Structure formats: C-alpha cells, structure tokens
Amino acid sequence: MGSKNCMNDVCRGTTSSEWKKGWSLESGGFAKLCYRCGSSYENSVFCETFHLEESGWRECRICGKRIHCGCIASRYVHEYMDFGGVGCTTCLKRLEVHSKQALQIPSNISKDTVSTNGIKDVHPGVVENGIDDVNFSTQRLLQLTKAIGAIDGCSGLEQLTHADPLLKTRQSSTRVPNLTQQSSSTFFKTDNSRPRDGVKNIYESLAQPSINFSLTTPSSSPITILPFPGGIAEGSEQSKGSLQQALNVLPKPPKPIPTVGSEVNKGTVLQARVARPPAEGRGRNQLLPRYWPRITDQELQQLSGDLKSIIVPLFEKVLSASDAGRIGRLVLPKACAEAFFPLINQSEGIPIRIQDITAKEWTFQFRFWPNNNSRMYVLEGVTPCIQNMQVQAGDTVTFSRIEPGGQLLIGCRKAINNGDAQDSQTFTSTSGDSPGETSFSGATGNLLLNGGKTSDDSLQQSMWERKKVKNIKNKRLHMHTDDAMELRITWEEAQELLRPSPTAEPTVVVVEDHEFEEFEEPPIFGKRTVFTSGPSGEQDQLTQCDSCLKWRRLPVHALLSAKWSNSENIWDLKRCSCPAPEDIRPKDLEPFVPSYKDSKRRKVSENKMPKGGEPSGLDALATAAVLGDNISDITECSVGATTRHPRHRPGCTCIVCIQPPSGKGKHEPTCKCNVCQTVRRRFKTLMMRKKKRQSEREAEVTQAKDRASLKLELVREDIARDVKAGAMGKEADMEESSKGQLDLNCDPHREDKMLAQTAGMSLTMLMSSVALPLDMYLTPTIAQNQENLSFIPADTDGRGRQ
C-alpha cells in the first residue's frame, strides 16, 4: 500500500493523520479525504470551501441556497428538477414531511400497507436496491416535486416555500393531470365496497363509466400520488429512469381537458391506455415498451377494488399462435421473466402459481430452454388457463402482482377482431369501453388520446400491437383456413400483380446507359389486367369491373388499384358506369385469356369465384393461385410479354422486362438486345480483370512449377487465349464466336450438360471459366479442363461455383 493521497484534487494532501470517507466511488468504496477535506464534506461545505470560484453554482429552487452542480462532492446534495433548476436535499426532506400528510391514504387501506413507507412495502424493489429510508423518501419527494414541477412550471416548488407547504402541495396536486393522479388509482383503491362477483361483474363494471383519474380533476382529488409504482418504489438512479420513462410516456399536460365532473365527460370518457414501465423487478429498465403494462387506471382501480388488493401491473404479452396453441407453452419475454419471476437455475424450472381474476389459482411450470447462449423462458401448462380466459392468438395476456402478498395475477385483454375497426378507432364517446374489449381488464388497445394529444410512445406501442396482431394473423393462423390453402402462387405470378404505390415517385437510375426506376415505397398489389394488341399493332389494356364484371378497354399506361370498378374509368367516360356495354366480348378475349378455354382450371376457380369475377388484391393472388399457370399464360399471350416490375409498360425494354419468363425462351446468340449487350460489356470487364489477375498468378506459378507444370501452363494459356478471344471481341465478333448459346434464362444445374456439348465457347461458359480458380486450369489434361469448364454454372457476376 502506498501513501495516501487526499482525493480532493485541490488538496492532494498526504500528511493527514486522520482520513475520512468522502463520496462514493463508481468503482465501489468511498473517496479518501484528508481530515480537513473530509470534514468539509461531512459538513456539506466541501464545494464552498474548495471551488467556490468555479462555475456550476446554482440556487436551490426552493430555499435559494447555492448549490454547486457538476461536482462529485455535491452529487448527492441536490437533484435536478424536470422543470429546470435544482433542489437541495434539505428542502426535499422538508417537503417530505409535508408530503406524508399530503399523501393521504384512503381509510380503507390499512396504514401498514401504505404508510409513509408503504409503497416501499408494496414494492420490494426498494429493498432490492438497498435504498435506505432517507434516500427513499428523498427520491419519492423528488419524484413528487418533479411531477409538480413538470406541471406547474417554475412556480410549483416556489409556492411551496411560502405559506402552508401542505396546502400548496395539495393545490399543486390538483393541477397535476393524469401523471400523478393516474397513479392514485393504481395504488389505492377507492372503492372496496363492491362485492366480487366474478369475471362477469368485473367486465361489466369495467364497462361502466367511472371516475377517470387520468384526466384532470381540478379539485376533487385529495390524493397526490406519484406517477407509477416504479417512480416511488425505486431508489437511486433507477427510479429516476423509471419516472422519466413514465413522464415520457404519459401524455403531456395540457390544454384544458374536460374534467370528470363536467357534463362533457359524464360517462363518455374513454380511459387512455398508456403503456407504462412496470413498477419493479430486476432489470425492468431493459423491458421493451411493448411489454409494458397498458392497463388503464380505470381498470386497475376496478380490479384492485374487486380483488380487494393493490394490483401492481408487471408486464403483458400479445399471444402468438404458439402461445395460444395446444402445446400449452407460453413464451415469456426474457426480460420480463427475469425481472418478475423467480430466479431459476435449472432448466426444469419451478412450478409457479398464478391467480386469475376470478381468484382461481393456476399452476404453471416456469422454466427455460437454453437458446443461443441465452435462455428462453416459457410457462408450461397454460392451455387450461388460456382456454378458461377464452383468449387466442393476438389477444394480450397480462401479468400483475397482487399486493400485499406478491401473488401473481394473470389477466387478459382481447384484441379487436376487425382490423379496420381497430385502425379507425379513435377517441370516441362511448358509454364504456370500446367494442371487443374485455380483459382483466377491459379495454383494448385504444389509440391513446388524452387531452387532445396522442402520446407518441403510446401510439407507437399501439401501432406495434396492431402490427403484431396483424402479423400473427397473417402468418400462420389463417394459413390453416381453406382459403389460405389455395394460396399457391409463384413469385413470378405475384409479380404480375405488383403495381407501384400510387404515391410513389420513381427515382431514375442509369446503369450502363439503361434507365431503371427505383421506388422508395414498396409496391402494392394491383388489379390484374390483360394487355392486347390489335391488328394494326395498337396496344390496349383490358380489365374487368369488380362490380359488373364487364371488361373495359383502358390505355396501356393505366395503373389500377386492387379494387377497380367502372366508376373509376376516367379514360372512357362513356363506359364509366356499369350499365354501359362491354368494350370487348369474352369471346374476343379468348385469344388473350386462355383461361377462358381452360374449363378444368376454371372450374376450380369458380368454386371461389362463382361469377367469374376478377379478384383483386389478395383475392387476386388467391385466384391466381387457383388458376396456377394461367397467369403466366395470360401474360405470355399478351403483347409486351411480362409485367416484371411495378412500372412496367407493354413494350418496356428494361433489362428486367425483356427477359422471357423464367426458363422459357432463349436469346439468340446474335441477339443485340440490351440484356445481351450489357452482359457482353460486363463480361468484357470481368475478363480484363481476370486476365490481369491471372497474369500475376502466372508469374508466381511459373517460378514454382517444374517442367510438368510448364506443360500445363501451355494448356492454361490456350484456355486463356480462348477466353480472351471471347471477351475482347467486338459485338460483331460475338456474333461469329457465339456459335454456342447465350442463354440468360438457363437453369445452370439443368443445362450444364447441354452447354458442355456445345462445340463453341458460349458466353456463359466463358464467364464461368473466368471465374474458375487458377488451379482448375492446372488439372492434368485438356479434356478434364474442358469438362470442368462445362460444368461451371453460368454466373453473370463472374463468380464461379467453387
């Protein structure tokens, strides 16, 4: 051990006879201070003594005392206020005394449950964090003052310094909107008189309009409670984070908001469903917002009353198909499992009892599986419970804790079935929760509107949930339906239905003198159309009205949305209504739409489409699936070949469109189309590079190899010469040399042999050979070389298969 140095940078003394503890160190332990510095620190005059002249001094917003900020020594003697400024701990402590009175506990809550430290009792997280009473109280007060300050701007705390602080606190509290008052309902039931009548009652009661503490209650609430469990239950930094999260999540205060007592709001207030970080738990700060409990205060209050307990929402999860399936395993979010469930070390886990809202107790096996050096937590045996709650994939299961006691509580919240309804759901005046809501629970994921503002986070969460539900339903659930089973469609077929987004403006990119359109927005499924050409070569586009199924002739450039009817026929005003006669008879369509002839397949389609109507959107996809190859047949028959990209037009000569459908048709060796020319150019470049590399390697190889390899070198040069000839030749040369075939559409695996038999060196082969590693050329015989070359697949990137 070396000699001690005072950790006061200004002092650095080493001669002190007595040493004192200073501030806590990040690395653990405390700063060592000499007697003098230590004494200053103990007396809270460290900053005044040692850096009075430095910057960073501010005044306590409450007492005006000067506080040095930004110094390690003063780290714990002040706190930052959300509304700006700092407050000294002395003032905060003083405030605490009054707040104890301000935090009036309803008489029906036992005092030892919620006393000054009641919340600590309720939330063992405090103990977990090792926060002492003083700190805890300070933190709590800090949260309180922050909350007040957040609402009341600068005045909040200043007011407290005058007159009766308690009164001021109350006054302030009355202006605190949802932030503070929401929590009141979260922790303190206000109505214990309601008998527990089971789920039905709970649902019913939840549907009833009730006092909405989320919204401002100017003078009615005597309770000033902190935002969310985490805010007060926490100590130290975590609590701040937690509160901050709560502050961030909760809607900003506001514009004047209709009050509970007002006529406007009577029975019409829909409680905002706000995702809030959970109260406690190990590592809950890492909990993804998607798992934050979103129970409304209303629901919570109701539930608390019904269960005669304090409910601490922990987390929730939207059930996946797997979760809700027969297998009976509910995958728990890892962070949630580790935060709120008992620690388990064995994979087998432990049985865990969870109560539902009817007070029925379920026992699940809480366990984990090793997964990618991590763990995957599951609750096993949930099927009976899931069935009992009548939830399914897409619905939400909620987990809470009943306090006191710490009993886990499982609840649920039904998703809205109708996606449209959900999408359009807004803040509406209803006499209860919105349709489709049930739960432990009640309301579904409403769009979160409060005070005329949406919460971005909440909205995001809501959107996420919607997306999630949609995903779940899209993914697997519906795949078991008969309809979905019909959905067999190739990628090429799907492409036929792609259209650019109506709002998308393409960016034109020029690659090798060819223009490509790039879209920032994904394509949409459009209505299937048929391109035709008349005797004189003029081109048309035909489509069917969704309503009357009559065919209409449209300009080739027309882009149709998935659903299209005659009323949208802006190109032919004479035929913009269904009564107007058809442009083209089905008989005339036959040459273009062979499916008319294909009675067999059509029969299948008629099962789904009795009227033979043109499907649209996903219907179109499904129909396309049923029709199978007809789709490609149709497009093959239509002039302009394929519709390979969203902006395709008949006659489009882009590199994508001019390729025939996969595996069908070939380019002639003499073809001078854009594709072939581009490939040739690219090939030329590749050959140049390859040749250069080869030359470099050759030099090395030549030195290393003996006479035998020298022979092989000649072989290689022969090959290289051939390759070079193929590459460097002009297009005219290409015509001559390409006795083999240029096949841009060949399946390399299938057609290798054919290529091998080709006498001349095709472009494909040449490119393949370019990609060959040099060693391939060093094989003993030319014959083998030839064979090897022949079986290298075509690869336009010049990368050969190794």
Added chain:
DNA sequence: CGGTTGCATGTCATC
C-alpha cells in the same frame, strides 16, 4: 402412433 419435450433455426426487432 400420437402426444410431449427439448432444442434448433429462421425471422425480426433492436442496438
């Protein structure tokens, strides 16, 4: 042979 269990893998969201 059907159901269960444990793990592997692919996808997707988040960092």
Added chain:
DNA sequence: ATGACATGCAACCGG
C-alpha cells in the same frame, strides 16, 4: 450485428 422470440421438428415416451 446481435439477441429475442416464434415456430418447426426430431427424439422421446407412453398407451
């Protein structure tokens, strides 16, 4: 890039 998670699937087990 990484981790979380949804799900597939093979091995296992019991009737």
